[in-house]
Amino acid sequence: MPYFLKDGSHIYKKEWYEDVVYLPFENMMLPAPACYDAVLRTEYGDYMKIVHAGAVHDFPFYGNMEPTFAKFYDGRIPFNYYKTDVGTLDEHRDKQPGLKDQALSFMELLDEAHEGVRGFIESGDANGAADLLEQCQQGVIQIGTQIDAVYGEEYVTVKHCENYCEAAYQLHEAILGNTSEEPAYLFQELLRVKGEMTESIEKDVHEKKEIVFLPYKPSAWPEMEKLWKREKENPDNNVVVVPIPYFYKNPDGTNSDLSYDLSAYPLYISAVNCNEYDFAGKHPDRIYIQNPYDEYNYVTTVHPFFYAPNIKQHTDELIYVPYFSMEDPEPTDGKAKKMMERYVTMPGVVRADRVIVQSDVLRDAYIDTLSEFMGDETRGRWEERIISDPSVAPDPKFEYSDESIVPESWWTYIGKGESRKKTILYYTSVASLLQYGNDAIDKMRRVFAIFKENEEDVVLLWKHQDLRETTVPERHPELAANFGKLVDEYKEKGYGIYDASPDNAPAFTVADAYYGDVSPLSQKSRLLGMPVMIQDVNI
Numbered sequence: 001m002p003y004f005l006k007d008g009s010h011i012y013k014k015e016w017y018e019d020v021v022y023l024p025f026e027n028m029m030l031p032a033p034a035c036y037d038a039v040l041r042t043e044y045g046d047y048m049k050i051v052h053a054g055a056v057h058d059f060p061f062y063g064n065m066e067p068t069f070a071k072f073y074d075g076r077i078p079f080n081y082y083k084t085d086v087g088t089l090d091e092h093r094d095k096q097p098g099l100k101d102q103a104l105s106f107m108e109l110l111d112e113a114h115e116g117v118r119g120f121i122e123s124g125d126a127n128g129a130a131d132l133l134e135q136c137q138q139g140v141i142q143i144g145t146q147i148d149a150v151y152g153e154e155y156v157t158v159k160h161c162e163n164y165c166e167a168a169y170q171l172h173e174a175i176l177g178n179t180s181e182e183p184a185y186l187f188q189e190l191l192r193v194k195g196e197m198t199e200s201i202e203k204d205v206h207e208k209k210e211i212v213f214l215p216y217k218p219s220a221w222p223e224m225e226k227l228w229k230r231e232k233e234n235p236d237n238n239v240v241v242v243p244i245p246y247f248y249k250n251p252d253g254t255n256s257d258l259s260y261d262l263s264a265y266p267l268y269i270s271a272v273n274c275n276e277y278d279f280a281g282k283h284p285d286r287i288y289i290q291n292p293y294d295e296y297n298y299v300t301t302v303h304p305f306f307y308a309p310n311i312k313q314h315t316d317e318l319i320y321v322p323y324f325s326m327e328d329p330e331p332t333d334g335k336a337k338k339m340m341e342r343y344v345t346m347p348g349v350v351r352a353d354r355v356i357v358q359s360d361v362l363r364d365a366y367i368d369t370l371s372e373f374m375g376d377e378t379r380g381r382w383e384e385r386i387i388s389d390p391s392v393a394p395d396p397k398f399e400y401s402d403e404s405i406v407p408e409s410w411w412t413y414i415g416k417g418e419s420r421k422k423t424i425l426y427y428t429s430v431a432s433l434l435q436y437g438n439d440a441i442d443k444m445r446r447v448f449a450i451f452k453e454n455e456e457d458v459v460l461l462w463k464h465q466d467l468r469e470t471t472v473p474e475r476h477p478e479l480a481a482n483f484g485k486l487v488d489e490y491k492e493k494g495y496g497i498y499d500a501s502p503d504n505a506p507a508f509t510v511a512d513a514y515y516g517d518v519s520p521l522s523q524k525s526r527l528l529g530m531p532v533m534i535q536d537v538n539i
Helices: 002-007 036-044 064-073 099-121 126-151 156-175 183-204 222-232 308-314 332-345 362-374 376-385 408-414 429-435 438-453 477-495 505-510 518-525
Strands: 021-023 028-033 209-214 236-240 246-249 255-259 286-289 300-302 317-320 356-357 386-388 424-430 458-464 515-516 532-534
Touching: 021 036, 028 036, 036 429, 099 126, 099 183, 099 236, 099 424, 126 317, 156 183, 222 236, 222 286, 286 308, 308 317, 317 438, 332 362, 356 362, 362 386, 376 386, 408 458, 424 438, 424 505, 429 438, 429 458, 429 477, 438 458, 438 477, 458 505, 477 515, 515 518
Parallel strands: 209 236, 209 286, 286 317, 317 356, 356 386, 424 458, 424 515, 515 532
Antiparallel strands: 021 028, 246 255, 246 300
């Protein structure tokens, strides 16, 4: 009534509310007026246009309650992250020497050991010389085994290690009198082989960087996919994916059962169980994280070992990349600014050595938010560490890349390879059917005819909202019957693919564009980067 009094609009027809349709919302199906399109257009006009401003109530709605609530907790709201919680920002543990440095350090020790062997030989202490040679051989075996694990047993440096072990064995046997070979000659041969081994370590052993990705949950992996591929392209990187355990929180703030399912990740990334990866021993050069919240989240948390302050101790560079995609916030959008406090001013972002976002607008918003949180004197830190990189944005259709879920019969229409045709997902709703009646059926029939005329170039994939989720069959039997005849006609005349399945994944896997009524599928198509055209029954 207030809106009607103000501008004379907001007049709703009674029949719009006579029928009910169930629509998906989060993990539920909720009842709505079957003619929801007419209702929403009256209320908002073009309601499919995203608007980043305005609200009927304060945002967040509980915001004005927080100061009162905080009084019960000495001014601090539980689970909120405050500047005083941050502590030391840039604390890293020193990394242990890498494989190449360890091997070269051992080569220096080997030179000293060889002088000891020479002394034992000259003094006639055969057992002392033999024992020291055995220790030299064992050390080289360990070095060779480590190089083998990284480069393979056929690698040139491994062969030099094997040559050294053989030379050490021959000298060992000669010293003990088990062969007639001259120890002095074999000792010189040992030094020669050792020199070749050292030269190969210096020249052929490249210190590979250890890069670790810690995806938060299987559904978040696409946000890391392109960064992972980029790191894998560098032959000097050893890239490992170590999914981390997480928990949902109970209403009282305690953790539910641990969630951890490696099988849900793509096989080609060869995910490693977190219990089998030695973070302290390997001390990766870079670790990528996704979950910024640590313990400061009302809904979920990760295992405490993977909280940012701790995991930062196990790497030279901690890199945060969000596990979600978002549109660029408008500078005047107070709601977006308020929401950024909930996912930007969090431990994983604040403590990261590098933060990667997907646009310059987001970068600026992160910098402003963090500078306000930590103090404007820290702005230079955020300008240096927050990076805009649009190229790492995930493919929005990544989750629909598995064509094995597509029914085999569909490919007879679509084709494969160079003969593959463009596929249009055509979706019609109960709202349109009830609002326009048989005119909506006539519209569908005209659409079918147009696509039939152009079937050499394009395929129509028709999905219709399930009438069983509405009151249509009981309240409008004639309309339901006419629609049923249209479905039969579509199938008999072979206008295209008819998809009656409640599963939308196969359709999104093959679709190139969306046409049809406003629906949850039209918005999903937009988010997947597909062209979207909304049909008008009157055209």
